[in-house]
Amino acid sequence: MKTCIATLLLLVCGICLAQALPRSQPEHPAAYPTEGQLRTAIESAATLAHAERLEVEIFDARKAGLTQPLLGAILNVDTGSCQIFYNTKPEDGLTQYFETIAANDLPVLLTAMAVHEVAHCIEYREAYIRKRFDKVLPPGFSSDRMTVQGYMGAVESGTLQTWVEALADIASVLYLKQATPEHWLNLATGVAAMRRGLAHKWPEHDTSPWLYRVIAADANLPGNQSLFETAFELRWRYRPSG
Numbered sequence: 001m002k003t004c005i006a007t008l009l010l011l012v013c014g015i016c017l018a019q020a021l022p023r024s025q026p027e028h029p030a031a032y033p034t035e036g037q038l039r040t041a042i043e044s045a046a047t048l049a050h051a052e053r054l055e056v057e058i059f060d061a062r063k064a065g066l067t068q069p070l071l072g073a074i075l076n077v078d079t080g081s082c083q084i085f086y087n088t089k090p091e092d093g094l095t096q097y098f099e100t101i102a103a104n105d106l107p108v109l110l111t112a113m114a115v116h117e118v119a120h121c122i123e124y125r126e127a128y129i130r131k132r133f134d135k136v137l138p139p140g141f142s143s144d145r146m147t148v149q150g151y152m153g154a155v156e157s158g159t160l161q162t163w164v165e166a167l168a169d170i171a172s173v174l175y176l177k178q179a180t181p182e183h184w185l186n187l188a189t190g191v192a193a194m195r196r197g198l199a200h201k202w203p204e205h206d207t208s209p210w211l212y213r214v215i216a217a218d219a220n221l222p223g224n225q226s227l228f229e230t231a232f233e234l235r236w237r238y239r240p241s242g
Contacts, residue, residue: 026103030106031103033098039086041113041114042114045111045114046118048118051226052226054121059085059086061085061086062087067087068085070086070091071085084118108179108180109187111179112179116168119228122228123136131148133151138163138239166207166239170214170234171228174219177221189215209239209240
């Protein structure tokens with residue numbers, strides 16, 4: 001069971017977020033991320049994870065036999081750690097994408113992608129280890145009778161995909177606001193716009209109904225609450241049907 005869950009939690013969220021970020025033609029475009037840049041971004045996100053008592057381990061995806069481009073994550077249910085994999089092999093679509101990113105914006109955007117990965121690990125820890133289904137399930141699901149097997153089945157079927165992606169994208173936006181308070185609005189609006197623009201291709205990743213509402217509300221982090229806990233609250237508060 002644990003092996004199955006860990007395999008199921010392998011995500012391609014780095015590319016998902018990358019496809020959702022603002023596109024423009026900067027004067028000094030960024031090059032494709034290097035191993036050092038990706039590791040630095042993951043290490044920065046790991047600082048936030050440590051505050052949640054979540055350890056982060058970093059691995060080279062290709063050495064591990066994984067093909068996911070850029071970033072992916074696995075929750076290790078045996079140790080409770082978040083294993084984040086980086087892949088420096090250029091991906092055709094991503095190569096063009098990074099040419100639209102200003103070089104000085106790349107570090108914060110890569111860290112936002114890594115925060116996205118950490119958010120997934122935190123959510124699945126709540127479900128698979130802590131069994132807090134009332135916290136992770138969307139409207140329409142009863143937490144009283146939910147089991148780990150039932151939750152895993154819902155994830156595997158894709159039923160929860162947009163709900164799960166919404167949490168990770170909200171966490172990324174909150175990170176951008178925290179890290180670049182004077183520049184976050186442009187970056188966050190770009191995330192929402194691209195999510196909506198690509199909805200015809202990846203409808204399950206269209207988190208823009210949440211993001212536009214979060215951005216419009218100018219949502220802030222409470223002083224006594226973590227970025228990830230705030231993301232859980234905002235996902236519920238600004239859900240499209242709410």
